[in-house]
Amino acid sequence: MSKIKIYVPRDSEALALGADEVAAVIALQARQRGIPIELVRNSSRGMFWLEPLVEVATKKGRVAYGPVQPEDVAGLFDVGFHNGGAHKLGLGLTDEIDYLKKQERLTFARMGITDPVSLDDYQAHEGYAGLCKALTLKPTEVVQQVLDSGLRGRGGAAFPAGIKWKTVAAAQAEQKYVVCNADEGDSGTFSDRMTMEGDPYMLIEGMTIAAMATGATRGYIYVRSEYPHAIAALNEAIARATEAGFLGNKDGKGVLGSGQAFHLEVRKGAGSYVCGEETAMLESIEGKRGVVRAKPPIPALKGLFGQPTVINNVITFASVPIILARGAAFYANYGLGRSRGTLPIQIAGNVKHGGLVEKAFGVTLRELMVDYGGGTASGRPIKAVQVGGPLGAYVPEAHWDLPMDYEGWTAVGATVGHGGIVIHDDTADLSRLARYAMEFCAIESCGKCTPCRIGSTRGVETIDRITQGDAQNRPQQVKLLRDLCDTMVNGSLCAMGGMTPFPVLSALNHYPEDFGLSKPDRKAA
Ligand SMILES: Cc1cc2nc3c(=O)[nH]c(=O)nc-3n(C[C@H](O)[C@H](O)[C@H](O)COP(=O)(O)O)c2cc1C
């Protein structure tokens, strides 16, 4: 009798919701009932309200049940769920679930399908096809593919990845590095974590392609300490890839016999938001305090330990294997304007159906919040949405139908950032959220420059005077806040101080009533 494959996610958010306990009860019940099963710990599909999502392989495809609790398992076996039997938690064929079916999953194509640390599974699903292709090309041709794909950095600044790679490739140095920024500090974001936990070889492959294209022989993945499962999955995948010759310098012949070695290590961050800023991250990897470096020199020329360094976000690297495997034109075919390809968008906050939605650029906020997200979890109207992390603006309803694209959004003061969207209902007080933005900056500032270090503290005080002080002084205090924001935007060394005014000013401009500003006050301020 062949074994029935049952999938229970091992992703940390599924674990937080009891996936380990569910897996243990499934194994026990199957044993007691004499049903031969193979329990696969896959990654999450990214539909968090359905976790733990249990799937069963049937002749028609995988059938899903969720959210499953340990006490549901006996009942599931009673109705023969292991053969796709009907149950109140049944969701039908996984691939037919609307939330998944409507997506354009390129980077997240394997997510939930494979066993994350199985190299065989990875290769059986197009894994390492990109690296194999890259090894048939000259390094300049690999860089050209990345340039032609239009891929831009997914960490926030949206800088073209190929230009960075070209600069490092052209630099002359004994030692070059590839560094992955996996600090993922933005509020409401988790696509990096899901990638590292759910498809770690994809990131490793992307970094290896970068190394082959630029001549780098060492790499680091800087992972935030709050991600222990990601760190464990990466370490296991790195060990297996090294053993199999996809990394390291097997038999002195380099990666897959290419003659070029590439050694990869995980470095654990210590929980500072500013260590996600690329130069502060380099300082942290070098064992120093995470303080931002002045640029120039740019890290591509003088980065880690003063050597040429490619720095990219997890999703940027993870997008590269499919670009090489299927060609730049395939990837560039998705998207809008100068925003090519897809973005794994993370829907969070007060939302009914939070999760991961990968779509080509061009999707709108309303589609994401309503069609995918299903509105607020509280059932109340959506009032505000912050996109792009704690330094991103609050986007008012007037712009919810604007297609997502870096340039189009910048024109209306919105940022795409790392693709995290945090939804608030009509009970949110935007003056409190603006105050929080300034307070966050005051706490997380590296302290190197005055507009950020001092300005953020003065910003908290000024917002307090607006909301709690004498109403007559309000317009004057608002002017002061605007002046302060102007100084922070124009005088800060990095985007920490330079962008903190974005959420503050967007809250003030679009929700003035939350700051106690009457209509005449708004004009005066
Ligand atoms: C305060 C601050 C925090 C940042 N945090 C992150 C982060 O957690 N992850 C990330 O990839 N980029 C972060 N960035 C952006 C990086 O400085 C850098 O632009 C990025 O890692 C480059 O990779 P990319 O070109 O692939 O986006 C941050 C920037 C600032 C100013």
Ligand code: SF4
């Ligand atoms: S803006 Fe803030 S975080 Fe950035 S260098 Fe200046 S003090 Fe440091």
